Amino acid sequence: xxxxxxxxxxxxxxxxxxxxxxxxxxxxxxxxxxxxxxxxxxxxxxxxxxxxxxxxxxxxxxxxxxxxxxxxxxxxxxxxxxxxxxxxxxxxxxxxxxxxxxxxxxxxxxxxxxxxxxx
Amino acid sequence: xxxxxxxxxxxxxxxxxxxxxxxxxxxxxxxxxxxxxxxxxxxxxxxxxxxxxxxxxxxxxxxxxxxxxxxxxxxxxxxxxxxxxxxxxxxxxxxxxxxxxxxxxxxxxxxxxxxxxxx
Numbered sequence: 001x002x003x004x005x006x007x008x009x010x011x012x013x014x015x016x017x018x019x020x021x022x023x024x025x026x027x028x029x030x031x032x033x034x035x036x037x038x039x040x041x042x043x044x045x046x047x048x049x050x051x052x053x054x055x056x057x058x059x060x061x062x063x064x065x066x067x068x069x070x071x072x073x074x075x076x077x078x079x080x081x082x083x084x085x086x087x088x089x090x091x092x093x094x095x096x097x098x099x100x101x102x103x104x105x106x107x108x109x110x111x112x113x114x115x116x117x118x119x
Numbered sequence: 120x121x122x123x124x125x126x127x128x129x130x131x132x133x134x135x136x137x138x139x140x141x142x143x144x145x146x147x148x149x150x151x152x153x154x155x156x157x158x159x160x161x162x163x164x165x166x167x168x169x170x171x172x173x174x175x176x177x178x179x180x181x182x183x184x185x186x187x188x189x190x191x192x193x194x195x196x197x198x199x200x201x202x203x204x205x206x207x208x209x210x211x212x213x214x215x216x217x218x219x220x221x222x223x224x225x226x227x228x229x230x231x232x233x234x235x236x237x238x
Contacts, residue, residue: 009228009235022141022155031150033199036141036206048230079230080152080238083218087155089226099202107208109128111167111198116128119199 013044014086020056021086025098027105028077028091034098035106037066039088051076053090072096132163133205139175140205144217146224147196147210153217154225156185158207170195172209191215 015021020038027034037055039047042063046054053074057064067073074092081088099106109116134140139157146153156174158166161182165173172193176183186192193211200207218225228235 011230011234024143024152024155026152033143033145033152033208036143036201048232080226081228081230081235082155082225083220083222083227084225087225088230089152101202103202106201106203106206107199108202109200111130111200111207113167115130116200 011081012085013041013081013088014084015040016086020058021088023053023055023088023090025053025074025090025092028093032105033107034074034092034094034104037064044088047076047090048079053092067095070096072098074098130200131204132160132200132207133203134159135205139177140207142172142174142207142209144172144193144209144211147212151224152226153193153211153213153223156183163207166195166209167198172211186214189215191217193217 013021019040022036023039024036025034026032038058040056043054043056053066053076055064055066073095075095076090076092078091079088097104108119110119132140138159141155142158143155144153145151157177159175162173162175172185172195174183174185192214194214195209195211197210198207216223227238229238
């Protein structure tokens, strides 16, 4: 007798040479893309444990709890993983503007043949 | 007399040490995230010139016209640029599955406390 147990696929994130992968954050309700940042293993673990998005700041070379200083946390509703596990898609509810410029989304300019135009 | 001319902001993409930036592709109509890949200056230029998404394949180390072999081109409707110009958001209409696995989107699994579950 063979007992089959349905196992979830293993989560084995594929990090780059710097130990990072890209994380794309969209608004869980509107679907708008909010920001793209990077995560290391610790940032992923803390995000999963707390439900607040954590990243790795490449400029500061430090773990970064988004909203730690601004109060604009990203409350993570779902995390999706891509086919080769080198990218995460976080669906989140933002407590405020996601962009450090104060814009709701980091993607506030359109690329046209002439250059960048505000949306 | 000072004549003020409204100039579009300059597009000055900020590439990483490898000459790449991340490009996030979502479905122009449904808003679903389809895939995340990388672009170099040539991929950006060809995408703008042709309206078909081009990337840089890190595994093949070659310019990659998405759909070149599968026929599943990504028809780019809009390109948005993030605050620090190191990421592009392409809104596109896909001619077929965006994922090499045949899935409509590369993001077809949910990360749960147990592991990966199909959506």
